[in-house]
Amino acid sequence: MAVAAEQRPIRLIVRDDLQRSRLTVVFRLFLAIPLFVWVVLRGIAAGVVGFVNWLAVLIQGEVPDSLHAFVASYIRYSTQVSAYVFLAADPYPWFRCQSDYPVDLEIDPPVRQGRWGGFFRLVLALPALFIAAALGGGLTTGTPSQSSWSASSGSEESLWWSVSSFGGVAAAAAVLAWFFIVWLGRAPRGLRDLTAYALGYGAQAGAYLFLLTPRYPTSDPELAEPYSDLPEHPVRAVVDDDLMRPRLTVLFRFFLAIPHFVWIFLWSIAVVFVAFVGWIAALVLGRLPDPLHRFLAAYIRYATHLVAFVYLVGRRFPGFTGREGSYGVDLAIDPPAPQRRLTILFRFFLALPAFIVASALGGVAFVLALLVWWYALVTARMPEGMRNLGVTCLRYAGQTYAYAMLVTDRYPYATPVLRQTQPEPEELVDFPTPVLGDTF
Helix, strand or coil, X not given: CCCCCCCCCEEEEECCCCECCHHHHHCHHHHCHHHHHHXXXXXXXXXXXXXXXXXXXXXXXXXXXXXXXXXXXXXXXXHHHHHHHCCCCCCCCCCCCCCCCCEEEEECCCCCCCHHHHHCHHHXXXXXXXXXXXXXXXXXXXXXXXXXXXXXXXXXHHHHHHHHCCCHHHHHHHHHHHHHHHHHCECCHHHHHHHHHHHHHHHHHHHHHCCCCCCCCCCCHHHHCCCXXXXXXXXXXXXXXXXXXXXXXXXXXXXXXXXXXXXXXXXXXXXXXXXXXXXXXXXXXXXXXXXXXXXXXXXXXXXXXHHHHHCCCCCCCCCCCCCCCCCCEEEEECCCCCCCHHHHHCHHHHHHHHHHHHHHHHHHHHHHHHHHHHHHHHHCECCHHHHHXXXXXXXXXXXXXXXXXCCCCCCCCCCCCCCCCCCCCHHXXXXXXXXXXXXX
């Protein structure tokens, strides 16, 4: 039986039923204007208290209970507001924390912290803040609190968080979910889970920055498993790679990939023509012919191998054929299957929303690559959480291109979970099955 993962001090609770009111969704941004004002005002106060927390850690090595509770309440409330704005929850959050809100946080009481870690907390938190900005969980950390945290932060950093609060993956998912909800009256599960994951990471980053916890934020998609579901898909990520990264290959990674850049450019030219021929053939046959399927699947796998190598998600130098199982970060792609001709006819337009999400996740992967490059040069290894998040970004991109090129008719699924959880045999399970609302 698998051993349960260590409980983290900041945990996201999701008890949302995916149902949405079309009327409130249509006017969601207008309804949220008073909430924005209130979050800013509370953020100013939280920024001042955060500075006091910093002094308290330097003096006594621990944040006082009352100050910890004040900032924790602000982070919980801003997370609830973010969930409302980004359509991850439906009820109006009003102007105080709600213990039964569909998207909420559990935050542990204060603990002892190292003074040196507290002294350099703003600098140490920067990588996590960059990732939170790319994911779009910026409302949690808030502009006023950043500008009030330290006199050295400056207005430029405040402006950065003003922009990041309304960008990133969460914003892209919210825009697409808006159309889905207006049409069907419910939120898409994958996009909701992706947004919740982004908000959860933003809450971790905010709590670490404000010294609510000395535990560094983790980006591992495993955190989303209790409230997310990864259904079976014809395009699946397969990871058989270690976390070691030789410093020499890390230093010259981009230059080592130059032959691959030339090769993928030439291969992409052929793919354009093959994809068009495959589109015509699929309209006639109702499926992609086997030779064209193998050609396009190999190209998608090869592109995944190459991006994984360049972004340090994978360790080894990849081959040039895109052969399945030839690389540590791979895609398993099922054989061709019948497809509906109507979806084949409009496949390019149907794939556009997925390309938007894939582009946002590509930005996350790029930020991870920049951060990991420095980390790997120092430690000669890759953080597991960042590696796994990078794999989920590549998996969604692979599913998107496979759908657009008719390799599969299954739409990409945005949930950030890396692997599909396999249920254990009934006789080995001696605890209740997790239900919607469990924490990570």
